[in-house]
Amino acid sequence: MIHSDCGSEYTSTQFCDRIRELGLRNSCGRTGSCFGNAAAESFWALIKEEIGTRIRSDRATARAEVFTFSEAFCNRRRLRKH
Template sequence: MQQSMGRTGSCCDNAAAESFFGLFKAEIGTRVWDSRAAARADVFRFIEVEYIRTRLRRHPEFGYLTPLETRVLLQCDLTPAA
């Protein structure tokens, strides 16, 4: 097996994952759920609804679009020419 993350204690090795989990921890916090199903539903809601569909990429290079809008635009640009 091979390690998929960077060195221990080095957030620069995996900045994208560190950024996501930092935001995730800030939004979800130290909440305690009644069941595993409730926890899974809350995490799914955060990722699919709040993070992917509504969070803006706060940079002019991305046009202040959500990740979902960015993906749709990229798919349109990758259509093969006839």
């Protein structure tokens, strides 16, 4: 799932077609509501902080790093503290 605000770049036909080609779903927050996007913004901030923003050699490497972080760290270690 790709979650974004309702900006024209995220609601364009070209962007939505590409999302479908990748087998993903598009999700947009409600206009004027900061709460709908807060969880997504928090997630991306955490990803950037923990695994950085460097360019990976390929998509598989990037996916593996995000999966390892979210599964091994967030789901197994971080959530146990709550």
